[in-house]
Amino acid sequence: MATLLDGRLWLITLTALLVLVGVNAALQPNFLEPSVLQSNLTTFLPLVLVAIGQTYVVLAGDIDLSVGAVVALVNVTTVSVIAALGGDSQSVLAGLAAGIGVGIACGLVNGFFVAVLRFQPIVTTFATSIVFAGLALRILPDAGLPVPEAYWRGYAGGLFGVPTVVLVLAAALVTIAVVGRRPFFTRLRAVGGQRTAAFQTGLSVGRLRIAAYVLSAVFAALASLCLTGETASGDPLMGQTLALSSISAVVLGGTALAGGVGGPFGSLLGALVLGMIGNVIFFAGLPFEYQTLVQGLIVLAALAGGVLVARR
Amino acid sequence: MPPALEASGVTKRFGAVVALNDARLTVGRGEVHALLGANGCGKSTLCKIIAGTVARDDGEIRVAGEARALASPRAAEAAGIALYYQELSLVPQLTVAENVFLGHEPRGFGGFVDETTLNDRTDLLIGRFAGVAGEGFTARTRVSDLSPDQRQITEILKVLARKPRLIIFDEATAALDRRQVDVFFSIMKDLRAEGISSIFISHRLDEVFRVADRITVMRNGATVADFATAETTPEAIVREMVGDVRLGPKGGTAAPAEAAEIRLSVEGVTGGRLQGVSFAARRGEILGLGGLQGQGQKRLLAGLFGADPFTGGRVLLDGEPVAPRRPADAIAAGFGLVSGDRARDAAFPGRSILENAAMASLVRDKARLILLGPLRSRFSRTLSGLKTRYAGLNAPIGSLSGGNQQKIFIARWLAARPSVLLLDDPTKGIDLGAKADFFAIVRALAGTGATILIYSSEDADLLSLCHRVLVFNGGRITADLTGSTLDAMALTRAAYGEAA
Ligand SMILES: Nc1ncnc2c1ncn2[C@@H]1O[C@H](COP(=O)(O)OP(=O)(O)OP(=O)(O)O)[C@@H](O)[C@H]1O
Ligand SMILES: [Mg+2]
Numbered sequence: 001m002a003t004l005l006d007g008r009l010w011l012i013t014l015t016a017l018l019v020l021v022g023v024n025a026a027l028q029p030n031f032l033e034p035s036v037l038q039s040n041l042t043t044f045l046p047l048v049l050v051a052i053g054q055t056y057v058v059l060a061g062d063i064d065l066s067v068g069a070v071v072a073l074v075n076v077t078t079v080s081v082i083a084a085l086g087g088d089s090q091s092v093l094a095g096l097a098a099g100i101g102v103g104i105a106c107g108l109v110n111g112f113f114v115a116v117l118r119f120q121p122i123v124t125t126f127a128t129s130i131v132f133a134g135l136a137l138r139i140l141p142d143a144g145l146p147v148p149e150a151y152w153r154g155y156a157g158g159l160f161g162v163p164t165v166v167l168v169l170a171a172a173l174v175t176i177a178v179v180g181r182r183p184f185f186t187r188l189r190a191v192g193g194q195r196t197a198a199f200q201t202g203l204s205v206g207r208l209r210i211a212a213y214v215l216s217a218v219f220a221a222l223a224s225l226c227l228t229g230e231t232a233s234g235d236p237l238m239g240q241t242l243a244l245s246s247i248s249a250v251v252l253g254g255t256a257l258a259g260g261v262g263g264p265f266g267s268l269l270g271a272l273v274l275g276m277i278g279n280v281i282f283f284a285g286l287p288f289e290y291q292t293l294v295q296g297l298i299v300l301a302a303l304a305g306g307v308l309v310a311r312r
Numbered sequence: 313m314p315p316a317l318e319a320s321g322v323t324k325r326f327g328a329v330v331a332l333n334d335a336r337l338t339v340g341r342g343e344v345h346a347l348l349g350a351n352g353c354g355k356s357t358l359c360k361i362i363a364g365t366v367a368r369d370d371g372e373i374r375v376a377g378e379a380r381a382l383a384s385p386r387a388a389e390a391a392g393i394a395l396y397y398q399e400l401s402l403v404p405q406l407t408v409a410e411n412v413f414l415g416h417e418p419r420g421f422g423g424f425v426d427e428t429t430l431n432d433r434t435d436l437l438i439g440r441f442a443g444v445a446g447e448g449f450t451a452r453t454r455v456s457d458l459s460p461d462q463r464q465i466t467e468i469l470k471v472l473a474r475k476p477r478l479i480i481f482d483e484a485t486a487a488l489d490r491r492q493v494d495v496f497f498s499i500m501k502d503l504r505a506e507g508i509s510s511i512f513i514s515h516r517l518d519e520v521f522r523v524a525d526r527i528t529v530m531r532n533g534a535t536v537a538d539f540a541t542a543e544t545t546p547e548a549i550v551r552e553m554v555g556d557v558r559l560g561p562k563g564g565t566a567a568p569a570e571a572a573e574i575r576l577s578v579e580g581v582t583g584g585r586l587q588g589v590s591f592a593a594r595r596g597e598i599l600g601l602g603g604l605q606g607q608g609q610k611r612l613l614a615g616l617f618g619a620d621p622f623t624g625g626r627v628l629l630d631g632e633p634v635a636p637r638r639p640a641d642a643i644a645a646g647f648g649l650v651s652g653d654r655a656r657d658a659a660f661p662g663r664s665i666l667e668n669a670a671m672a673s674l675v676r677d678k679a680r681l682i683l684l685g686p687l688r689s690r691f692s693r694t695l696s697g698l699k700t701r702y703a704g705l706n707a708p709i710g711s712l713s714g715g716n717q718q719k720i721f722i723a724r725w726l727a728a729r730p731s732v733l734l735l736d737d738p739t740k741g742i743d744l745g746a747k748a749d750f751f752a753i754v755r756a757l758a759g760t761g762a763t764i765l766i767y768s769s770e771d772a773d774l775l776s777l778c779h780r781v782l783v784f785n786g787g788r789i790t791a792d793l794t795g796s797t798l799d800a801m802a803l804t805r806a807a808y809g810e811a812a
Binding site: 192197200201202204 | 363365384386389397400403405406410414415417423424425470
């Protein structure tokens, strides 16, 4: 059992997901209809994206508590740029680009403090999250500033009959696959697994850690653009729970918080599991307050499982 | 043609510890050059400086005639240098192949890792150890699943895969068996035939005389001799390694009388490296555990202290069997431990000197309520006898130097009065003055009837402190030196086995 699951802890997560899908389909007969699936995916997608990005940071032995604040900062930047440029389709593109650009900048800031100045990752990204959230409030003090129709219609719609959210998920999967097969991914795991050995081997440890933070922030920026498509307006408090939820998803997906073991595909499954738990609780008629409790217990169980497998 | 490597006047300090003060090394092209010296003389530090992982304070290094800064592992690699790390540079979570080619992954279409080539090339490299590599050792095996010898082989393959012009093997044969060593030596011969130079570090003199063309000997951070292997003998090498040791003042306490009763008796204990170790120690005896590093001495201390219980044999304390399963049991039974690895095993960082000093007594007395007043008056008396200067008993332990911290940790046991005090490389990184004070405290403790067991990575410590030294080799006691048989030469000879 232990050897079968060695490095494939996401198989457990996949099983859990299938069980949840089965239960949900039993409780909610129309669950498997395309429109319902699409609306569920739309709800889950932001966390899926943030969790994928978070995985790269965790694999390198670090952590990124600022992703929620990055989501907020990107959101207010994008809506502000679009509004400032008049709201035509070109301004939407400029807004999207500005959002991604802000994401990259946030990742570089985190990476600089953690990998170059060697600050503690947890405390540093907690601090930068406060700074990013503060900037977001400075740019857009109150929720509002609706985005043009083209933006949210495009997000709710599709291309050649394929819903946009499915395309985004597919793009994320392709990115996971591409990154996972590059030397970068192995080196990142080496940096998280045994940092001294990685340094002695001649890897650019600092640059790899910065790259992980940039990836994380870019995925957070993408998540923010998706959320903006869903809410269709600016909100400086957007995404506040995403940082901790993304770490829960990473843990559920079988990635070790100590670094070096796991991968983003597991986190994707973990994020879907977290989302499905909410669904099942809702359709089982349980009070909403149970959702957080059950999610917490499941993350604890995943941590316990990880410890048991590691001890064997 | 200039030599492959020429290092001169290399110096390096780690805080107060001088690791290198004048290291020199010249390695010819295609030469197998052995680097010898006692534990802690600076061999690994010199190697790491050459490989760019440690920055030198001073000195010049020329590679193939060209002066190089070697400021990073990458720079050293660009200069054609690869180092086999004594403590290994492997990532346990990655596979053998991923480790061997880390940073040099073969790439295929579009810059993706070519997994097939990666694994095939690694299997080909493992094939050099065909028949002797042991079970379950393939390119796809995770390094965490390998045995210690297989990890060493992986580190060897990793160095070879970098295709360097100068390879440094820092104790690459330590965990290899005889047949694996033979394969390794045939690889070294091939390298020599290709004109690749290698530096070979080993504590096994027979191996050195088998493969080395030249031998450089280091002592206390400096290079002291350089021989052609054909023109020297193991005896001459050992003499250079030992030097003319000036012994510290011996004793202060007389050796315990033959009649003193046996306090600790250890009968055939096993576990880890220990292959069945038996000895007895008297009241008031200071007993040294000597030999090369990693021969089971630390394991014995960890077993006695319950930190890593023995798997077989038994231990009698004052005639009563004791089998501590955890340190608290051992402390209750009357054992104490002072470790040289203060950060890991001893210090409560950030807590006060008083709390650090009192900890053992509190555990031993099973204190439930702590009254600071009485505690303070009890320990201020003990601590004032230590010649330790401190701002106040409430100052954090980290405000003291390593040597003074070590005095506080032994003071723990002065108050708790253990029957057996275990010292695990206690003088690591502390200066000579502090060391002398520390030894005086140990002798005083022995004078009150406590039995002291000390392991030290420095033979000089054992020689100046111990009444008797047991020499460990491969998890067994191979010599019992006392009185007239206890001197530096005898200790080194016994440690290096019959080769010397
Ligand atoms: N990173 C470090 N920090 C502090 N002291 C160090 C460090 N590295 C080495 N030293 C000290 O420098 C000295 C030389 O150590 P080094 O590892 O070079 O010895 P060595 O000759 O390789 O010994 P061995 O035969 O045991 O491998 C020792 O006193 C050691 O404690
Ligand atoms: Mg060494």
